Amino acid sequence: MASRTCMNESCGTSTSIQWRKGWALRSGEFADLCDECGSAYEQSTFCDMFHSKDSGWRECTLCGKRLHCGCISSQSLIELLDTGGVNCRSCAKNSGLQPMAIYERPDGSDTSKAEHVNKLQTMPLDSQLDGGSIERLKPLQLRFSKEGNGASRMLQMHNDDKNGSFVQMKQEEVFPSMGELGCTFLSTFNQASNGSSKAAKPDNGKAYMGSTETYESLEQTNLSMTLGPPLGNSDPFRCAVVDERVQSKTSPVLQGPRSRHLFPKPPRSTIPTGLEINAGMVSQIRVARPPAEGRGRNQLLPRYWPRITDQELQQISGDSNSTIVPLFEKMLSASDAGRIGRLVLPKACAEAYFPPISQPEGLPLRIQDVKGKEWVFQFRFWPNNNSRMYVLEGVTPCIQSMQLQAGDTVTFSRMDPEGKLIMGFRKASNSAAVQDTNPSAAPNGCHSSETIFPGVYENLPILSGYSGLLQSLKGNADSHLNALSKQWNSAGGDINWHIENPQARTMDGMLLPPSMVPEKKRARNIGSKSKRLLIDSQDALELKLTWEEAQDLLRPPPTVKPSIVMIEDHVFEEYEEPPIFGKRSIFVIRSTGVQEQWAQCDSCSKWRRLPVDILLPPKWTCMENSWDQSRCSCSGPDELSPRELDNLLRLNKEFKKRRMATSRKPTVEHESSGLDALADAAILGDNVGDSSTTSVATTTKHPRHRPGCSCIVCIQPPSGKGKHKPTCTCNVCMTVKRRFKTLMMRKKKRQSEREAEIARRNQQSRGPRDETEVDSTSTHVALQPDASENDNRVSNELDAKSQSNVAATNKGHLDLNCHPEREADMQAGSNRVSMISLLKEASLSLDTYLKENGLTSLTSEQQLYSASNVQAQATDESEGQHNDDYCPLSGAQDQESESEEDNGPDKNQNDTL
DNA sequence: ACACTGCATGTATGG
DNA sequence: CATACATGCAGTGTA
Numbered sequence: 001m002a003s004r005t006c007m008n009e010s011c012g013t014s015t016s017i018q019w020r021k022g023w024a025l026r027s028g029e030f031a032d033l034c035d036e037c038g039s040a041y042e043q044s045t046f047c048d049m050f051h052s053k054d055s056g057w058r059e060c061t062l063c064g065k066r067l068h069c070g071c072i073s074s075q076s077l078i079e080l081l082d083t084g085g086v087n088c089r090s091c092a093k094n095s096g097l098q099p100m101a102i103y104e105r106p107d108g109s110d111t112s113k114a115e116h117v118n119k120l121q122t123m124p125l126d127s128q129l130d131g132g133s134i135e136r137l138k139p140l141q142l143r144f145s146k147e148g149n150g151a152s153r154m155l156q157m158h159n160d161d162k163n164g165s166f167v168q169m170k171q172e173e174v175f176p177s178m179g180e181l182g183c184t185f186l187s188t189f190n191q192a193s194n195g196s197s198k199a200a201k202p203d204n205g206k207a208y209m210g211s212t213e214t215y216e217s218l219e220q221t222n223l224s225m226t227l228g229p230p231l232g233n234s235d236p237f238r239c240a241v242v243d244e245r246v247q248s249k250t251s252p253v254l255q256g257p258r259s260r261h262l263f264p265k266p267p268r269s270t271i272p273t274g275l276e277i278n279a280g281m282v283s284q285i286r287v288a289r290p291p292a293e294g295r296g297r298n299q300l301l302p303r304y305w306p307r308i309t310d311q312e313l314q315q316i317s318g319d320s321n322s323t324i325v326p327l328f329e330k331m332l333s334a335s336d337a338g339r340i341g342r343l344v345l346p347k348a349c350a351e352a353y354f355p356p357i358s359q360p361e362g363l364p365l366r367i368q369d370v371k372g373k374e375w376v377f378q379f380r381f382w383p384n385n386n387s388r389m390y391v392l393e394g395v396t397p398c399i400q401s402m403q404l405q406a407g408d409t410v411t412f413s414r415m416d417p418e419g420k421l422i423m424g425f426r427k428a429s430n431s432a433a434v435q436d437t438n439p440s441a442a443p444n445g446c447h448s449s450e451t452i453f454p455g456v457y458e459n460l461p462i463l464s465g466y467s468g469l470l471q472s473l474k475g476n477a478d479s480h481l482n483a484l485s486k487q488w489n490s491a492g493g494d495i496n497w498h499i500e501n502p503q504a505r506t507m508d509g510m511l512l513p514p515s516m517v518p519e520k521k522r523a524r525n526i527g528s529k530s531k532r533l534l535i536d537s538q539d540a541l542e543l544k545l546t547w548e549e550a551q552d553l554l555r556p557p558p559t560v561k562p563s564i565v566m567i568e569d570h571v572f573e574e575y576e577e578p579p580i581f582g583k584r585s586i587f588v589i590r591s592t593g594v595q596e597q598w599a600q601c602d603s604c605s606k607w608r609r610l611p612v613d614i615l616l617p618p619k620w621t622c623m624e625n626s627w628d629q630s631r632c633s634c635s636g637p638d639e640l641s642p643r644e645l646d647n648l649l650r651l652n653k654e655f656k657k658r659r660m661a662t663s664r665k666p667t668v669e670h671e672s673s674g675l676d677a678l679a680d681a682a683i684l685g686d687n688v689g690d691s692s693t694t695s696v697a698t699t700t701k702h703p704r705h706r707p708g709c710s711c712i713v714c715i716q717p718p719s720g721k722g723k724h725k726p727t728c729t730c731n732v733c734m735t736v737k738r739r740f741k742t743l744m745m746r747k748k749k750r751q752s753e754r755e756a757e758i759a760r761r762n763q764q765s766r767g768p769r770d771e772t773e774v775d776s777t778s779t780h781v782a783l784q785p786d787a788s789e790n791d792n793r794v795s796n797e798l799d800a801k802s803q804s805n806v807a808a809t810n811k812g813h814l815d816l817n818c819h820p821e822r823e824a825d826m827q828a829g830s831n832r833v834s835m836i837s838l839l840k841e842a843s844l845s846l847d848t849y850l851k852e853n854g855l856t857s858l859t860s861e862q863q864l865y866s867a868s869n870v871q872a873q874a875t876d877e878s879e880g881q882h883n884d885d886y887c888p889l890s891g892a893q894d895q896e897s898e899s900e901e902d903n904g905p906d907k908n909q910n911d912t913l
Numbered sequence: 914a915c916a917c918t919g920c921a922t923g924t925a926t927g928g
Numbered sequence: 929c930a931t932a933c934a935t936g937c938a939g940t941g942t943a
Contacts, residue, residue: 334934334935335933335935339916340916340917347933360919382920383920384933385921385922385931386931387931387932389932
């Protein structure tokens with residue numbers, strides 16, 4: 001029967017280990033308290049449970065496979081059995097057991113170490129819960145193994161806080177000496193188990209508030225672990241030498257997940273994937289989460305996670321039998337490396353791994369460098385914004401001794417069992433040099449441990465991994481990411497750290513050319529900033545895609561009538577409830593010009609043809625296909641040939657790929673290339689009419705006017721009131737007229753060619769289905785096909801164009817940049833924004849649209865002008881739309897440039913258009 | 914005049 | 929928005 005002893009020495013109550021509500025993940029009721037005095041127990045049940053005398057090994061009860069506590073703790077490889085023991089995941093799977101989280105025992109029964117395991121049940125969640133237990137059902141941190149001790153401390157500390165029993169800790173009283181701290185996590189645990197070590201009480205209540213965050217992140221850890229193999233950021237205890245030595249056979253170097261709950265999750269999608277992908281290449285890298293034994297905030301930022309290589313470990317540990325526990329690292333800032341001699345310590349790190357200090361004066365700290373030289377720094381803090389700012393003072397000699405500069409990284413490790421603090425370093429400048437010269441450097445920017453050092457070291461694996469992930473997931477050569485990766489690489493590693501003289505470095509702001517000056521300045525924070533930007537940009541891409549797709553899936557709330565509101569002369573439908581997501585559907589335009597909507601049955605997955613104006617609910621099955629009696633059940637024949645379906649999917653893929661690609665193009669290109677691309681597509685005619693496509697281009701490429709923007713909108717007369725009259729002969733209007741004329745003539749010509757082509761193909765007995773065009777889709781399946789593709793495709797250009805126009809018109813109303821005063825020129829009532837009307841209008845033919853807009857002909861100059869004027873107005877009212885309207889014009893540039901070359905004033909505009 | 918010290922403040926960053 | 933942190937800066941000490 002395991003027991004715990006109350007930390008309160010005056011109490012000393014020993015109690016058997018029980019399952020307590022305190023283990024609940026989110027309950028916030030950390031009741032792991034002594035029943036007598038309410039103090040926290042000195043150790044964690046979890047540690048005890050899984051880090052027991054048998055070294056944490058368990059045997060699968062079915063196959064006998066031995067599973068280490070890491071597997072247990074990770075929970076990714078085992079299932080804990082109600083009857084005791086564990087099953088490896090494969091056996092568990094075969095036996096039909098479902099993976100599940102481990103839950104607290106609501107009965108509070110006494111549980112020994114083994115019993116704990118036994119009582120961790122592997123039962124389907126549903127079957128295990130009764131109504132009353134649901135409330136108490138809380139995931140437990142079974143992944144606690146070595147680090148569980150730290151977690152338990154945090155639990156206890158949290159307890160302290162919550163119970164107001166916080167006692168300002170005096171180092172000599174409660175905080176273990178560095179020697180005591182200086183043990184492997186395992187030994188730390190053992191000490192704790194034996195009660196020989198006083199778990200640190202918080203010296204700062206605030207410092208322990210991370211507990212709940214810890215637990216919250218646990219669940220995420222669960223997820224990530226379930227989803228994938230061990231993640232990139234290894235458990236420090238495992239990745240440190242001690243683990244390698246002890247568990248070299250069983251423990252992959254990079255095992256991250258078990259300690260993830262103690263530290264912030266890495267940037268989403270970056271670290272895991274990066275290191276998975278590059279696992280082989282970085283196998284020797286120790287990207288270690290720091291030990292969780294610290295008493296401080298557990299939320300160490302990943303940038304402080306110690307990254308250490310075998311070489312460095314070897315260098316630090318030398319030939320001794322000591323083990324090195326990487327604690328944290330910090331890239332030196334200019335201030336750190338400056339002559340002030342103050343090294344700002346990350347607060348969390350200082351509180352976690354350095355002795356607690358209650359007075360600002362702090363205490364002297366002996367730290368040994370890798371050469372064995374011992375330094376004494378003053379470890380102290382400054383009050384700062386109701387917080388503390390920890391610094392190591394007197395580091396200048398050490399910094400200089402190591403010849404460190406801003407951008408270099410100092411690492412703090414602990415040598416066990418002595419507990420000696422070790423200060424290592426990595427030179428930032430190494431990274432560039434080694435990286436550049438080392439042929440073994442991974443082509444994607446990931447490097448072996450020997451080649452990765454601060455700067456690039458910190459980021460490249462992440463970036464490359466992310467890039468790799470994207471590439472693997474999206475099948476997309478991600479030049480943008482690569483570029484970012486390079487940029488980041490240079491930012492992290494190549495920043496001008498090569499100025500050896502610190503003085504000179506401080507002066508380079510004056511000495512360096514302007515282009516270089518910001519680089520130095522940037523260097524200070526560009527790392528994290530760029531990383532953030534990078535990730536954000538990636539997220540943004542993802543989000544944007546999602547958003548764009550969502551736009552087309554949004555439906556008005558079905559049962560709610562909108563209230564019409566007028567905002568700056570624009571009418572909006574305002575719904576009391578948020579829009580709903582409708583079902584994805586695909587619009588198809590046949591060669592005959594007939595539009596179709598296709599949707600996939602949620603039950604049988606067959607594609608069914610639907611009227612174009614139908615809005616489907618999120619769930620839709622053949623049963624609801626009231627438009628086709630022969631296919632109103634799933635047994636109805638499939639209407640869509642595999643070929644066409646493949647075509648749809650393929651085009652969808654291509655579209656997304658293309659969209660991703662266009663999204664990553666530098667903004668500089670957006671103005672021109674985006675317009676040109678749209679223009680080309682418009683002239684080519686096929687699918688530009690697709691509203692979704694145009695919407696993509698619009699929102700992606702030109703959401704807002706920018707200074708220097710030379711688009712058709714921006715070159716309009718200023719103030720926005722200079723509405724062009726039909727008689728206007730300004731450059732813009734003339735250009736518009738000319739281009740539109742050219743455009744339409746060309747389109748006419750192409751249309752006639754295509755009609756001829758259709759006729760020819762029909763004669764060749766080609767199936768009409770094959771001629772269908774995936775032209776418009778609510779799910780962005782419609783594409784901007786390549787020109788070559790377009791030429792071979794058959795479509796109804798007019799319909800496409802009509803959609804374009806309609807979409808342009810409609811979107812013009814939606815765009816908040818639209819100019820109210822131009823609205824008068826819009827068709828009356830057309831400014832009514834309605835999702836349904838949008839869809840309906842999208843199905844209108846061009847002729848209908850033109851009639852409605854009084855544009856029965858576009859062939860005459862005047863009519864041409866009218867059309868262009870309308871479009872110009874639409875454009876004026878919608879910055880985000882003008883691409884749609886005027887890009888075609890710009891696209892005609894090629895053709896018309898021949899006749900416009902001598903049009904001086906126009907030419908510039910044409911170029912920019 | 915320079916160095917040091919302690920605090921204040923602006924910015925980056927994460928939640 | 930809160931916090932962490934890099935750095936500025938004023939006050940003080942010292943050569």
